Every structure is written in C-alpha cells, then in structure tokens.
Amino acid sequence: MLQKQKLPTGALVPENCGAKGCKIGVPSGLSEEHLCILHFTLFIENECAEMRRETALGSNKHERQVEFMQKIARRGETLVNTATSGFPMSDELKARVLSTLLTLMNTRENMDRALMRQSSARRFAG
Numbered sequence: 001m002l003q004k005q006k007l008p009t010g011a012l013v014p015e016n017c018g019a020k021g022c023k024i025g026v027p028s029g030l031s032e033e034h035l036c037i038l039h040f041t042l043f044i045e046n047e048c049a050e051m052r053r054e055t056a057l058g059s060n061k062h063e064r065q066v067e068f069m070q071k072i073a074r075r076g077e078t079l080v081n082t083a084t085s086g087f088p089m090s091d092e093l094k095a096r097v098l099s100t101l102l103t104l105m106n107t108r109e110n111m112d113r114a115l116m117r118q119s120s121a122r123r124f125a126g
C-alpha cells in the first residue's frame, strides 16, 4: 500500500504557501509543491507556456518531449486529486482549476501536433 501521507488530502498541512507575499494555507494534496491551490495553478500555467515555447522551436529531442508529457500528466493528476479531495474552494478557484486543466490538455495536444509535424518533415526529407 502506498500510504506515505497520514493526512487526508482535504486537510491543510501546517504550512503557508511558498509564493512571495501569499499567506494562504497549503492543502495536504500539495504538500510536496509547498503552494496554495491558486499559486499551484499559476505555476502550472507558467510551466505550460514554457513547454509550448520550447516545443514551438521544434528542436526538442524525443526524451525531452516524453519528459514534458509525463510532467503534464503528473500536474493534472495532482491538481485533480487536490480539487476533488473535499478541500473547500471558492467558485472562482474552481473555475481557475478548470481553466488550468484546459491549459494542460491544450499543451499536450500542441505537443502531439508538433511531433506529427516533425515526423512527417523527416519523412519528406529522407
């Protein structure tokens, strides 16, 4: 059994968000990220923008793309687990979580398209 967390995911850990100036508590689902839900979504949005930029350059190695895809899946899982853990969230925060999930899905789609373009470009070149 994987039971490294003693607290239920809906609980707060005795820690405040690590983002500068933020005093909001960290839900136990995000204890490893040390961020509140809002700042975790902002962190993901930034990360996705960075991944899209790198993907758009088209020079990424296959391993790097795989790394990105795993990261997207991991972030999505953490976000969904925290959001559905019973942790109290305002409607605004719920909307924020949904829009970040959409960003993750679109970033992943973007990556798949870039990979397809690359492989067809290779086919025509060879």
Ligand SMILES: [Zn+2]
Pocket: 017, 018, 019, 022, 023, 024, 035, 036, 037, 038, 039
């Ligand atoms: Zn925060």
